[in-house]
Amino acid sequence: MTGGPDQKVLAQDLVRAPHGRTERVTFLLVFAVVAGSFLGRYSFDLAGFTVRWEQVAPVVFVGWLLVQPGSRLDLLRTLRHPVVLMFLAFIVWNAVATVLFSPSLNKSVAILGWLGIDLLLLAGLMSLGARVVWAENIGIRFVVPWALAGFAMYLVANRTAGDLSWGTNLDSLYDVYVTRLSATEANIYASILVFWTLLLVARKGSDQRWMIAVAVTVPLGLIASQTRTAVFCMVMGLAVYVGYELVRRRRNPAPLRALIFGPAAVVVGVLVAYGATTALPDVGVQQSAQEGRHETAPEVRGDTARTAQDKLGDIDFTGGTVGFRMAVAREAAEDLRGVHLWLGNGTNTFGLRHEQPGSPGVSGHIIMLPVQILYDAGIVGLVLLGAFGVVVWRHVPWRRRPIAAAVAATFVAAATLTSMFWFSVVWIVVASLLRPLSRDECETGSGARLNEVEEHQSALETTGIEERA
Secondary structure: OOOOHHHHHOOOOOOOOOOHHHHHHHHHHHHHHHHHHOOOOOEEEEOOEEEEHHHHHHHHHHHHHHHOHHHHHHHHHHOOOHHHHHHHHHHHHHHHHHHHHOOOHHHHHHHHHHHHHHHHHHHHHHOOHHHHHHHHHHHHOOHHHHHHHHHHHHHHHHHOOOOOOOOEEEEOOOOEEEEOOOOOOHHHHHHHHHHHHHHHHHHHOOOHHHHHHHHHHHHHHHHHHOOHHHHHHHHHHHHHHHHHHHHOHHHOOOOHHHHHHHHHHHHHHHHHHHHHOOOOOOOOOOHHHHOOOOOOOHHHOHHHOOOHHHHHHOOOOOOHHHHHHHHHHHHHHHOOOOHHHHHOOOOOOHHHHOEEOOEEEEEOOOOOHHHHHHHHHHHHHHHHHHHHHHHHHHHOOHHHHHHHHHHHHHHHHHHHHOOOOOOHHHHHHHHHHHOOOOHHHHHHOOOOOHHHHHHHHHHHHHHOOOOOO
């Protein structure tokens, strides 16, 4: 590349529509990767392993990059990027702990392979340079339909007492159908919605039409998921984003309204919708309608059944979902002694040693990321994962760090209760945060200057990643 720093890093205000056969195929595969991240529930069996469609799309995408001479060179250079190398170190350590301690390598290999696919996906997207914005543009356009579809299925499933229940699951503890759509579970559905909404607010926060649509639909999607954590994460993430921007306000020439309007609209929408759930009629499944249609768990029969409104306001440390997580953590702690505290027990091995609390015969699983990593890879694994987060932060452009902080805080909070570390949406979002700055971001953002441009360009040249016009 030639020209001054601004010409190198800010090669384009917005990436042009793909032109030429190679570019169009690349764009379609990026679309498939993003669309696949919304289809986590769907899988098929292959050679004794369960393969998810969201794992297939990244493999095809990276395969395409490898067969194209130009993109192959970019991909190979990206493999030397510190972010990629740090993630590779984390995976390698998991493999070492697995070989040392796993009672069944086959069970562990499935997750290690999934992590390997995540690594390829991250490197493949990063190798696109500024064209990663394709993935971001696609993802943020899923927000409104994803939320509306989830709320529609929530209403239909509960009003028909489960006769029409596609995309939902019965939460027997609270006697209500909750939305998951094509995601693996309601918590994951809501987390995907929150992540993409944060990126949408960062990109379109001053656009009234976008923000009004989001402020109306996203809260409906969160209600449909019946997930307390998602509501908290949405509000917290937006607060972190706005707070970070305000802290460096003195160097930000953007009008205050442009910063505040989008986050404020979404927060108001969430609070109004959340409050309305306590005033609107109960949408829970009626007991009389349940008879003969599905078996209701004993704990929800009669006076013990709790409604959707109860669930959103309930925090129970002795029972319910929080109590379940604490029981899992206590069982995991029993195996974290001596060398296993430092080195772990092997990837995906908790279920080989423990049954699910309260469910005899069902293999246990840890759904809390910190506990999961500590159990699988020990303190060493946690340190490596923390170092990976630091390296990612170091390579996020200064202008994009407020939204990166919001996403990071949201991910940590959500993953503490429901881990989605393995899912492709996480790595799509990380690649989007790492993409090169556009001229629009520098001119309308919070004071990105020439020295930042030069530093960012130096980092790109060091790792060999180039931005294509």
